[in-house]
Amino acid sequence: MGLMTREDMLRELELLPAWQLRTPAPEMAVDIARVSTRQDVGLKPDPQVESVTEIVEIPAQILTLGAILPPTFAHIASENGEYLFVLPSAIMSAEESQLFQNICKAMRINVKAAVTSESMVEIVLANQTKLVIAMGEATAQVLLQSTESLDNLREKLHILSEIKPEPKLIATYDAGHLLVNVQDKAKAWRDLCMAMQALQE
Numbered sequence: 001m002g003l004m005t006r007e008d009m010l011r012e013l014e015l016l017p018a019w020q021l022r023t024p025a026p027e028m029a030v031d032i033a034r035v036s037t038r039q040d041v042g043l044k045p046d047p048q049v050e051s052v053t054e055i056v057e058i059p060a061q062i063l064t065l066g067a068i069l070p071p072t073f074a075h076i077a078s079e080n081g082e083y084l085f086v087l088p089s090a091i092m093s094a095e096e097s098q099l100f101q102n103i104c105k106a107m108r109i110n111v112k113a114a115v116t117s118e119s120m121v122e123i124v125l126a127n128q129t130k131l132v133i134a135m136g137e138a139t140a141q142v143l144l145q146s147t148e149s150l151d152n153l154r155e156k157l158h159i160l161s162e163i164k165p166e167p168k169l170i171a172t173y174d175a176g177h178l179l180v181n182v183q184d185k186a187k188a189w190r191d192l193c194m195a196m197q198a199l200q201e
């Protein structure tokens with residue numbers, strides 16, 4: 001019995017086809033300088049296949065989806081239902097939560113748990129709210145349907161005439177803003193004093 005060649009060994013191990021596949025394919029000499037068009041390399045368009053460019057138009061309401069969806073605010077009502085705080089978000093840091101609790105203590109009111117909702121009307125009607133405190137510029141702008149800055153919306157007693165029996169609204173700074181801008185705490189306290197006075201009228 002003669003010696004087995006490499007091909008014989010690979011054939012016995014059933015590896016010969018795989019080994020042959022790894023053999024480099026013979027190179028084709030191509031003149032790169034000459035190949036410049038599809039016709040030069042034999043790539044001709046198929047007359048049976050039409051070239052179609054489809055333009056997909058995205059509806060405008062999808063492009064502006066973020067603008068048309070109403071924002072979700074956090075609503076915190078007092079236990080007696082007279083006050084309703086509307087906050088930019090129900091997620092507050094420990095410092096923001098502590099500051100909000102201090103505000104409630106200073107106003108001598110107890111509050112319920114926060115409720116996240118896109119509609120304030122149902123909450124106002126359910127609690128028979130008399131005064132809404134909008135905390136933060138974005139919150140005040142949405143509730144008042146205004147583009148004015150918070151500085152222009154503050155220190156005014158607004159009436160929500162679209163809700164019966166027309167609760168009042170005071171706009172002021174949110175807790176996050178007050179933690180960064182400590183100098184505005186005095187302004188916020190004036191807003192809250194106006195709110196308490198308006199409720200007594």
